[in-house]
Amino acid sequence: xxxxxxxxxxxxxxxxxxxxxxxxxxxxxxxxxxxxxxxxxxxxxxxxxxxxxxxxxxxxxxxxxxxxxxxxxxxxxxxxxxxxxxxxxxxxxxxxxxxxxxxxxxxxxxxxxxxxxxxxxxxxxxxxxxxxxxxxxxxxxxxxxxxxxxxxxxxxxxxxxxxxxxxxxxxxxxxxxxxxxxxxxxxxxxxxxxxxxxxxxxxxxxxxxxxxxxxx
Amino acid sequence: xxxxxxxxxxxxxxxxxxxxxxxxxxxxxxxxxxxxxxxxxxxxxxxxxxxxxxxxxxxxxxxxxxxxxxxxxxxxxxxxxxxxxxxxxxxxxxxxxxxxxxxxxxxxxxxxxxxxxxxxxxxxxxxxxxxxxxxxxxxxxxxxxxxxxxxxxxxxxxxxxxxxxxxxxxxxxxxxxxxxxxxxxxxxxxxxxxxxxxxxxxxxxxxxxxxxxxxxxxxxxxxxxxxxxxxxxxxxxxxx
Numbered sequence: 001x002x003x004x005x006x007x008x009x010x011x012x013x014x015x016x017x018x019x020x021x022x023x024x025x026x027x028x029x030x031x032x033x034x035x036x037x038x039x040x041x042x043x044x045x046x047x048x049x050x051x052x053x054x055x056x057x058x059x060x061x062x063x064x065x066x067x068x069x070x071x072x073x074x075x076x077x078x079x080x081x082x083x084x085x086x087x088x089x090x091x092x093x094x095x096x097x098x099x100x101x102x103x104x105x106x107x108x109x110x111x112x113x114x115x116x117x118x119x120x121x122x123x124x125x126x127x128x129x130x131x132x133x134x135x136x137x138x139x140x141x142x143x144x145x146x147x148x149x150x151x152x153x154x155x156x157x158x159x160x161x162x163x164x165x166x167x168x169x170x171x172x173x174x175x176x177x178x179x180x181x182x183x184x185x186x187x188x189x190x191x192x193x194x195x196x197x198x199x200x201x202x203x204x205x206x207x208x209x210x211x212x213x214x215x216x
Numbered sequence: 217x218x219x220x221x222x223x224x225x226x227x228x229x230x231x232x233x234x235x236x237x238x239x240x241x242x243x244x245x246x247x248x249x250x251x252x253x254x255x256x257x258x259x260x261x262x263x264x265x266x267x268x269x270x271x272x273x274x275x276x277x278x279x280x281x282x283x284x285x286x287x288x289x290x291x292x293x294x295x296x297x298x299x300x301x302x303x304x305x306x307x308x309x310x311x312x313x314x315x316x317x318x319x320x321x322x323x324x325x326x327x328x329x330x331x332x333x334x335x336x337x338x339x340x341x342x343x344x345x346x347x348x349x350x351x352x353x354x355x356x357x358x359x360x361x362x363x364x365x366x367x368x369x370x371x372x373x374x375x376x377x378x379x380x381x382x383x384x385x386x387x388x389x390x391x392x393x394x395x396x397x398x399x400x401x402x403x404x405x406x407x408x409x410x411x412x413x414x415x416x417x418x419x420x421x422x423x424x425x426x427x428x429x430x431x432x433x434x435x436x437x438x439x440x441x442x443x444x445x446x447x448x449x450x451x452x453x454x455x456x
Contacts, residue, residue: 120266121303121362125317125369126293135320139307214307 004183011178018174019195025091025170026157026199032096033156034149037103042133044104045111062101068162070094075166091163099156106148110141143214150207157200171195217241218263218373218406223272225258232258234428235272240406240421242372245399247415247436248408250425251451256408257300259425260375263406264295276373293321296366297375300382302358304350304365310337311346314365322369329368336364340394356387360394367398374398376407412455416440424448 040059044052062070075090085093114137122132142149164173175192179185218240225233232255240246248256261267263274265281265288274281279291305313314333318324324332337343340360350358359379366374376395380388392414398405399418409415415422415436422439424432424447432439432448443449 115303117299117301118303118305121297121299122305123289124264124266124292124295124297124299125366126289126321127317128289131320135316136305140305143307 005181007178007182007184007188014178015171015174015191015195018169018171019199021088021169021174022157022160022171022196023199025088025095025163025168026160028092029095029099029156029160030153032092033099033103033152036096036100038107040100040104041107041109042111044108059101059104062098063105067094067098067159068165070098071162071166087163087166087168090166091160091168095156095160095163098159099152102152102155103149106145106152107142109148110145111137112141113144114141146211146214147207150204154200154203157203158196161196217275217277218404219273219275220259220263221273221275223259223262223274224270225255225262225267226270232428233262233269236428236430238423238430238433240373240404242404243402244420245403245405245407245418246421246423247419248406248423248425249410249412249415249451250431254425255428256425257377260297260377260406260408264292264297264375266297289321293369294371295373295375296369296371298359298362298366298377298379300378302350302355302362302382304358304361306349306351309347309349310342310353310361313350313361314368317365318368332370333364333368336367337361339367339397340364341390354387355383356390359383359387359391363391363394363398372404374403374405376405376409378408378410381410410455412440412452424451426451 040055044055047055071091071094074094075085075087078085078090118136118140119132122136123129127135160170161172164170164176167173171192175188179188182188218238220236220238223233223236224231234255236255236259238246248259250256258267262269263276263281265286269282276291276294279286281291305316308316311330311333314337315326315329318332319326319329322329334343334346337346340363342357342360342364345353345357350361353361363379379395380391383391388411392411395405395407395414396418407415407419417436419436421433422436423430424439424443424445426447432443432445438444439448440452443452
């Protein structure tokens with residue numbers, strides 16, 4: 001029996017599973033990170049200095065510590081506590097929090113980008129505080145930061161490769177296994193790079209389309 | 217009727233309003249003139265409850281504006297306000313800008329709100345811009361949109377805070393024409409303005425503010441043509 005076997009069509013399903021897992025965990029992290037980031041960004045924009053220092057400190061830790069270290073520490077810590085988590089769940093939690101930390105800052109600047117005078121104009125029409133948030137600050141502020149949001153989302157797709165270190169069978173880990181079996185790293189890594197491009201590029205195109213539509 | 221009684225307002229140590237008394241009757245146009253920092257705009261913000269007052273009372277149609285129990289959002293529906301900057305909502309078309317508040321605040325259906333908005337936009341001469349985005353319009357057109365947006369709430373009172381001062385000189389006329397239109401409709405208005413000749417033409421009463429107090433108040437002829445107080449005379453000699 002050969003120790004190494006070349007890449008074959010039989011590997012297609014294995015590779016596709018890796019692609020789908022990358023897409024899946026990226027979508028979860030972007031969605032959860034966006035929702036949590038909106039809440040965090042709003043609290044940051046509206047809160048007192050003391051709340052901001054506390055929350056800002058927490059977000060700074062999430063943004064400053066490399067994702068790979070957060071993934072390993074969290075996974076190990078949870079396991080040591082006697083609650084081992086499935087790699088997808090552990091990876092989703094950390095990747096979502098990591099995304100939230102970046103999205104939170106993006107959305108904070110979005111909320112703050114709506115001038116106070118415009119908020120007062122909305123209130124002077126009889127709108128309540130929350131109506132002003134819902135109908136003025138969110139749509140105007142979020143348009144202003146859409147390109148930054150897109151940048152974070154595209155990074156998350158690429159950062160999702162790091163979840164492989166805790167055993168999640170995403171695209172890069174799939175590739176690693178194929179490389180160790182086939183000893184064809186160059187071809188496989190080029191292929192993986194192409195897959196990442198094919199996942200990211202439609203989002204990038206969609207972003208440009210949305211930006212064009214929002215150009216007023 | 218708007219009744220302002222001994223209103224004091226401070227920002228930190230700086231007392232901006234030092235005891236203002238002013239009555240505005242229904243159908244009346246009152247212009248407030250004075251140097252920058254004399255408290256003119258602050259008074260409008262206090263009438264609209266955008267700013268709190270330190271003491272005194274402001275009563276609009278019997279409702280104490282600064283009473284804690286007063287529903288400020290409901291109150292503001294009766295007090296349309298237009299600012300120095302037009303503050304159009306850039307993500308909405310002209311029609312949507314004017315229809316938003318009637319729809320979400322007053323609870324009209326989208327079609328009803330747009331009908332009201334359309335009527336007011338046509339009234340201020342923006343009937344051909346309904347589907348335009350405000351950022352593509354001139355400052356004067358955007359300011360007229362701001363007026364129509366406030367009017368779409370059908371308020372009995374309108375407050376204007378130096379609505380022409382951010383405009384290029386050639387655009388001032390169209391906005392003043394819109395205010396004349398409202399005066400002719402019988403709208404009750406308080407206009408903080410630097411346009412003295414406009415104040416003279418449209419006002420029933422002119423109040424000259426100086427350092428947080430009403431220095432002189434009366435008919436345009438009394439205050440602008442024959443000012444009795446030295447400070448009013450000095451101010452008018454500088455601006456006329």
